[in-house]
Amino acid sequence: MELLTILLDGIAQMGAGIGAGIAVIGAGLGIGRIGGSALESMARQPEVSGDIRANMIVAAALVEGAAFFGIIVCLLIALAG
Amino acid sequence: MSTPKARFLALLLVLMTSFGAIASGGEEKHGEETFVPGDVIIHHVLDNHEIHIGNFHIPLPIILWDSKNGGLVGPFSSHHLAGGEAHNGYIMDHEKIYHADEAGGKLVVGHEEETNEPIYSKPLDFSITKAVAGVFLTSILLLIIFIAAAKGYAKREGQAPKGIQSAMEPLIVFVRDEIAKPSIGKKYEKFLPYLLTVFFFIWIANLLGLIPFIGGFNVTGNIAVALVLALMTFVLTAANGNKDYWMHILWTPGVPWWLKVPIPLMFIIEFIGFLSKPIVLMLRLFANITAGHIIILAFVSLIFIFDNLYGAAGGYGVSIVSVIFSIFMFCIELLVAFLQAYVFTLLSALYLGSAVEEHAHEH
Amino acid sequence: MELLTPNIGLVFWMSLAFLTVLFVLRKFAWSGILKALKEREDFIERSLKSAEEAKAQMSSLKAENENLLAEARAERETILKEAKEMKEKILSDAKTVASEEGNRLIAAARGEIEKEKNQALSDIKKQVGEISLEIAEKVIRKELSDTNAQEALVAEHLSKAQSN
Numbered sequence: 001m002e003l004l005t006i007l008l009d010g011i012a013q014m015g016a017g018i019g020a021g022i023a024v025i026g027a028g029l030g031i032g033r034i035g036g037s038a039l040e041s042m043a044r045q046p047e048v049s050g051d052i053r054a055n056m057i058v059a060a061a062l063v064e065g066a067a068f069f070g071i072i073v074c075l076l077i078a079l080a081g
Numbered sequence: 082m083s084t085p086k087a088r089f090l091a092l093l094l095v096l097m098t099s100f101g102a103i104a105s106g107g108e109e110k111h112g113e114e115t116f117v118p119g120d121v122i123i124h125h126v127l128d129n130h131e132i133h134i135g136n137f138h139i140p141l142p143i144i145l146w147d148s149k150n151g152g153l154v155g156p157f158s159s160h161h162l163a164g165g166e167a168h169n170g171y172i173m174d175h176e177k178i179y180h181a182d183e184a185g186g187k188l189v190v191g192h193e194e195e196t197n198e199p200i201y202s203k204p205l206d207f208s209i210t211k212a213v214a215g216v217f218l219t220s221i222l223l224l225i226i227f228i229a230a231a232k233g234y235a236k237r238e239g240q241a242p243k244g245i246q247s248a249m250e251p252l253i254v255f256v257r258d259e260i261a262k263p264s265i266g267k268k269y270e271k272f273l274p275y276l277l278t279v280f281f282f283i284w285i286a287n288l289l290g291l292i293p294f295i296g297g298f299n300v301t302g303n304i305a306v307a308l309v310l311a312l313m314t315f316v317l318t319a320a321n322g323n324k325d326y327w328m329h330i331l332w333t334p335g336v337p338w339w340l341k342v343p344i345p346l347m348f349i350i351e352f353i354g355f356l357s358k359p360i361v362l363m364l365r366l367f368a369n370i371t372a373g374h375i376i377i378l379a380f381v382s383l384i385f386i387f388d389n390l391y392g393a394a395g396g397y398g399v400s401i402v403s404v405i406f407s408i409f410m411f412c413i414e415l416l417v418a419f420l421q422a423y424v425f426t427l428l429s430a431l432y433l434g435s436a437v438e439e440h441a442h443e444h
Numbered sequence: 445m446e447l448l449t450p451n452i453g454l455v456f457w458m459s460l461a462f463l464t465v466l467f468v469l470r471k472f473a474w475s476g477i478l479k480a481l482k483e484r485e486d487f488i489e490r491s492l493k494s495a496e497e498a499k500a501q502m503s504s505l506k507a508e509n510e511n512l513l514a515e516a517r518a519e520r521e522t523i524l525k526e527a528k529e530m531k532e533k534i535l536s537d538a539k540t541v542a543s544e545e546g547n548r549l550i551a552a553a554r555g556e557i558e559k560e561k562n563q564a565l566s567d568i569k570k571q572v573g574e575i576s577l578e579i580a581e582k583v584i585r586k587e588l589s590d591t592n593a594q595e596a597l598v599a600e601h602l603s604k605a606q607s608n
Contacts, residue, residue, distance in 0.1 A: 054259065058431065061424045065361035068368045072448065079447075127446060128454065144453075207453040216454075220461045227473035234480035253477060273478060274470040282462065305450035309458040371447070 016078035023070030030063035116389050118382035122375055125297055129211040130159035130176055132296035138163070139296075141214060145171070145178065147204035154204065171204070178206050215298035216306065219286045227281070256280050256426060264430035268437050272430070275317060279310060280426040287370060287418030291411065301421070302370035304363070311363035314429040318358075322436040330355055358432055362425060369421050373414040380407045 038056035042049040132139040140163065142156035150170070162173035167181035180188040180202040189199045209217075226245060233246035242250050256277050261269040286300040300306055328334070330351040332341065341347050380403045388396030588594050 050259070051263075054263070054427070057420070057424060058427060061365065061428060062361075064369075065365050068361070068364045072364060072368065076448065123447070128451060205452055207456060209457070210451075210454065212451075212454050213457040216458050216461045220465045223465050224468060227469050227477070231473040231476040234477050238480065238483075250481070254481065257478070257481075270478075274474040275466065277474055278462075278466045278469055282465065303451075303454060304448055305454035306458050308450045309455055309462060313462065 012077055016074040019077070020071050020074040023067045023074065026070070027063055027067030030067075031060045034059045034063065116382075116385045118379065118386060121382060122378045125378055126299055126302060126371055126374055128176060128299075128303060130173065130208060131163065132211055132214065134294065134296050141209050141211065143178065143206075143208040145204040146207055149180070149202075150204070156209070159208070176210075177203070178208075179203050211296065211298060212300055212303045212306065215286065215289055215300035218298070219282060219289055219300060222285055222289075223278070223281055226285075252281070253277060260423070260427050260430050264427060265434040266438065269430075272317070272321075272433050275313070276426050276430055279313070279429060280422050283310065283366065283425055284419060284422035287421060288415075290370060290374065291414055291418060297374075299371070299374055301366055302374055304367045307363040307367040310366065310425065311359040314362060314432060315359035317429075318432045318436045321433065323439070325438065326436045358428075362428055366421055366425055369417055373410070373417055377407050377410045377414065380410060 034056055038052050041052050045052075130141055130143065132141065138160075140158045140160035143159050143162065144156045145154040146152065147154050154169070154171075157169065159173075161168035162171065162178070165173070170181050172179050172181040172187055174187060182188040187199075188202045190202045191200045192198065193200060226249065230246045230249050233243060237243060237246075241247075257269075257273060260280070261273050261276050265272055283301055286298075286306070289295075289298050290300055290302060292298075331348060333347040333351060336347055383403045384396050384400045387399040
């Protein structure tokens with residue numbers, strides 16, 4: 001029983017770590033794509049780069065918000081364990 | 082000592098010693114033989130009832146609302162509780178204040194049903210903690226800076242700006258032209274004072290958290306501060322929402338009726354969106370700033386981890402890398418301090434804009 | 445966990461401080477700053493607009509000046525042309541008048557000359573007649589002083605008349 005608790009605790013911790021990692025990968029992919037396409041569009045149309053930059057930041061912030069949800073959940077698991 | 086190289090070296094030295102001070106403060110508290118980086122970092126990121134500057138501890142006033150003790154208690158200095166012993170019938174454990182029992186321990190009022198862990202009796206803590214002090218400092222700075230700037234405008238009417246006025250003017254114009262106008266539209270003037278206050282409050286509080294030596298304020302990285310700011314935007318959005326805005330949430334136009342009638346699916350989705358906006362706003366600010374503080378402290382903690390593992394040589398060796406990475410992180414955090422203020426203000430403006438937007442057509 | 449639980453005290457102080465800052469700044473800072481900024485921008489805009497207007501006025505003035513100049517030039521041109529034409533007309537008029545007068549004078553002179561000539565001719569004729577008569581008288585007188593001659597003459601005439 002004792003062993004099982006420790007094992008489960010360890011699995012919970014591991015799950016938190018893996019979850020945080022996946023959240024970060026997702027956010028990284030998302031923000032990378034946003035940044036890449038924003039740069040492309042800016043290169044194509046430099047005259048509207050201000051608008052593109054603002055929208056890029058908004059989109060990146062939304063992705064980041066989703067990623068933070070994931071990370072906070074993982075943090076809760078890790079701290080509760 | 083005026084060449085850039087010499088200045089850089091001086092800065093390095095200063096940063097090294099300052100982090101040494103922070104870390105040693107943490108170490109002292111948590112035992113001498115082992116350095117636990119997680120505890121030090123969490124101790125810094127969480128709120129405190131005193132300010133550490135190097136090895137000086139400035140006690141802060143404790144104010145409590147205790148219904149058992151006839152309402153308001155205090156203020157009294159936190160150094161009475163700092164040692165862990167009871168004072169006035171209260172006791173402090175890990176920066177939390179509890180009622181003390183006769184034996185000088187925490188007063189137990191019951192037990193959790195499942196885990197059988199004791200439930201302690203607590204008064205409401207309205208103390209001026211480190212974060213509250215940070216909030217006050219930020220507020221005072223804001224008042225000083227912008228009232229001075231406003232005086233400058235009154236004094237030099239129609240002339241070129243000067244001093245603090247010209248330092249702040251580009252940012253004010255930035256908030257007005259890049260955030261408020263495009264996001265809100267015609268009615269931007271109504272919300273401009275709020276957006277400006279939020280922007281500068283977050284920015285200055287973020288910068289305050291980055292200044293070493295002054296006790297390591299963590300104002301915007303505290304969830305309560307972020308919560309209040311997000312709540313302000315939420316209340317303002319809800320209070321200013323026009324018919325179209327509520328209509329969009331209650332009876333979303335342009336979607337098939339079967340998504341709305343037997344089960345109000347669209348309403349549930351829209352309502353979750355309505356509630357999650359401020360929550361995400363809060364979490365983003367809190368998590369970004371806290372993460373920045375944690376990363377910088379983690380780099381500094383590396384020095385002491387290696388010091389514990391391999392002795393002084395290991396500590397000194399790693400310190401070079403650590404300090405370089407910390408400086409790099411500081412530079413990024415300076416950017417993040419501005420960026421988070423910008424993002425928070427921009428998203429607030431977008432939410433406010435969606436609340437007051439006039440729909441010319443049904444979609 | 446503690447990281448994610450907002451402290452009620454901090455929420456209270458933060459709300460209090462933030463709302464105070466918001467209202468104080470709104471009353472004493474933002475209104476003044478935003479008004480001043482707006483006024484300055486309006487002023488700059490107005491100045492730019494008036495500069496633009498002045499520029500437009502200037503260019504229209506210039507165009508007007510040029511127009512005037514061109515008009516004046518054209519007028520001078522026409523005046524000169526007219527003067528030239530008039531001169532030529534006067535000249536040609538004078539020429540025709542002069543030639544007509546000359547012709548008339550010549551014709552008159554010719555007539556006079558003709559008249560004079562005729563007069564002179566008739567005068568000469570008269571004089572020649574008179575002189576011939578005188579000569580004839582004198583010849584006759586001289587001839588008729590001799591009777592033989594008279595008879596010869598009569599005889600000659602008679603013979604002429606008979607032969608006719």
